[in-house]
Amino acid sequence: MSEVWTVLKILQWTEGYLGDKGIEGGRLDAQLLLAKVLGLDRVGLYLQFDRPLESAELAAFREMVRRRARREPLQYILEKAEFWSLPLRVSPAVLVPRADTEVLVEEALRVGSGAETILDVGTGSGAIALALASELPRARVEGIDLSSEALAIAQENARQHQLHERVVFCRGDLRALPQGPWGLIVSNPPYIPAAEIGALMPEVRDYEPRLALDGGPDGLDAYRLLASQATGSLAPGGWLVVEVGIGQAQAVSELFLQSGLSNIFTRSDYAGVVRVVGGKKQ
Numbered sequence: 001m002s003e004v005w006t007v008l009k010i011l012q013w014t015e016g017y018l019g020d021k022g023i024e025g026g027r028l029d030a031q032l033l034l035a036k037v038l039g040l041d042r043v044g045l046y047l048q049f050d051r052p053l054e055s056a057e058l059a060a061f062r063e064m065v066r067r068r069a070r071r072e073p074l075q076y077i078l079e080k081a082e083f084w085s086l087p088l089r090v091s092p093a094v095l096v097p098r099a100d101t102e103v104l105v106e107e108a109l110r111v112g113s114g115a116e117t118i119l120d121v122g123t124g125s126g127a128i129a130l131a132l133a134s135e136l137p138r139a140r141v142e143g144i145d146l147s148s149e150a151l152a153i154a155q156e157n158a159r160q161h162q163l164h165e166r167v168v169f170c171r172g173d174l175r176a177l178p179q180g181p182w183g184l185i186v187s188n189p190p191y192i193p194a195a196e197i198g199a200l201m202p203e204v205r206d207y208e209p210r211l212a213l214d215g216g217p218d219g220l221d222a223y224r225l226l227a228s229q230a231t232g233s234l235a236p237g238g239w240l241v242v243e244v245g246i247g248q249a250q251a252v253s254e255l256f257l258q259s260g261l262s263n264i265f266t267r268s269d270y271a272g273v274v275r276v277v278g279g280k281k282q
């Protein structure tokens, strides 16, 4: 007779299995994957701990666990992530939006809440553009990205949140920013020094788009390009606000100063890492 796998039993087994594969937080991953297979939320799972799984459910779950064990990011398997309390569709064409990036949104709202035109450079899933649009009902937002696949995901997310009339996504290159003047330019650009990509955790190194990570030899390529175009693209009194990697804030602040921006500020994330640099066009 074949073994009966209940919800509780398969969760316990999966937590141990993912732990053996070096994955921390395997219990939560197992719960979220099983909840997706069964069409439940996590509370629903708790209420059905003794439920035996059907063979099709077991097969679908095992395939997802196999993917996670190969270190594919959980969000790609679930096909969703949450950012600024907005559920977003994600795929391997986009960076998984990070909680740290919400600090960039907080700072953009602090200095740029009066902006009526906002540009999000390297928009990916559209996370930052959509978060800002959801908070600023008078603003028109444009998100640009080099990746057409990413733009398709961003557009889907805009429609899902009924923001598609105020947020447009266009193919564009940060080497030639779209004509302004913009009241606010935000960006979480690629900023990992190229030689350091190989040492990143497998979820990032092996699955997230290299285009979203590679910041050139010292990680600062995108900041040089953004800073050099900022005063030409911003409206008077407009702000450029960017996310930076660990240890990059000083160099980026200097680039902003050299480009003629003023009122330079930095902001740390909730782990104490300086994560955001901003500057204003007088």
Ligand SMILES: C[S@@+](CC[C@H](N)C(=O)[O-])C[C@H]1O[C@@H](n2cnc3c(N)ncnc32)[C@H](O)[C@@H]1O
Binding pocket: 094, 095, 096, 097, 098, 101, 121, 122, 123, 124, 125, 126, 127, 128, 144, 145, 146, 147, 150, 172, 173, 174, 175, 188, 189, 190, 191, 211, 212, 213
């Ligand atoms: C670090 S990801 C940020 C994605 C999203 N804004 C977020 O915070 O989750 C950087 C994004 O920049 C895009 N990108 C890379 N090079 C670019 C370029 N030259 N012009 C425009 N976008 C670019 C990538 O495709 C990727 O979507």
